[in-house]
Amino acid sequence: MMKKCLIFSAGDFSHAQKEQVERTKDDLVIACDAGFAHCICAGITPDYIIGDFDSMKETALVVQEAFRSFRNRHPDRVLSLSVRKDDTDTMFAVKFAMQKGYQEFRLFGMLGGRRFDHALANLQTLLLIRHHNGRGTILDPSCTIQIAKNETVCFPAGTKGYL
Template sequence: MACFIIGAGSFYGLPVPVRDTDTVIAADGGWRVCRELSLTPSLLVADFDSLDAVPEFDHILRLPVEKDDTDMIRAVKEGFARGETEFHLLGGMGGRRTDHTLANMQTLAYIARHGGRGWLYGSGERFTAICDGGEIMLPAKKSGILSVFCLGADAEGVTIEGAQYPLADAALTADFPLGVSNHFIGQAVRVAVRRGCLLIGICDKE
């Protein structure tokens, strides 16, 4: 099972098919995308700053406009409450709101620190995060760009195996982009971190 959260940002298509057992949550303006895809979400989470009107729908969690949670991270919390641990965040990048793109990248760290795996999708690119002893195995690709950044404080014990530029027990700091523009070379890639959080980006374009 997986949880698909569809936001109000640019939508680049479904990365994988939505199964009957999956949970779909619309985050505010993501409701329109669900309608276009003929998807009926399990829940609409919104403060209605991206929708012109409140739709006729039985499962709405209405949020105040003035709040600490973004619609996206509140939708993630609702997914966790339903027992989900795999999250696909769609409509969370692009558009005019780069601040929301950054917020959604932080949301990936929230998911990782709460025992889940989150993916944030753009146009031909996707991001995930690992934290504090976490690791991820990425399938082999003949080409493509791999970028790894610390997310928040400096990250220690960073290991990258199987990519063009490996790292072993290294540090990635918040003020120098050492991990940008690595490359897949036809091998599975392992990324791990001992302490801190890593934002991992995969771009299919060279």
């Protein structure tokens, strides 16, 4: 069984998605920048908060206060990145988790939002995960996305969608 990592970024996330957030005690949870707000919405405290924090200032004041509180209690679990970097906050988080041995990824808040370039980069992140023999799933309010490579993909009976 692969070690599972849940990553929350700042794209679209709905209250209905809380049902899709299944965390066990062995799972690693990472909030990327303003994706911390989605963790709060889902009732989850992340293990790490990673980002350049350029979008944190755009979140609600209660989220900013919760972030400051988390940072004060766990300064070693907040990884501040430069605004000028080659990887998105999400890509950095995936690589960070891979270094810790995680191979299964559930990605929330990866699409929508105000940055199409980030949505595109998050699709590329799925490719990186698959290239390293991991499994990545983007769970969006309107769709679920996975990368398949030389394998059979099975869906529950009655599932509708596109392949």
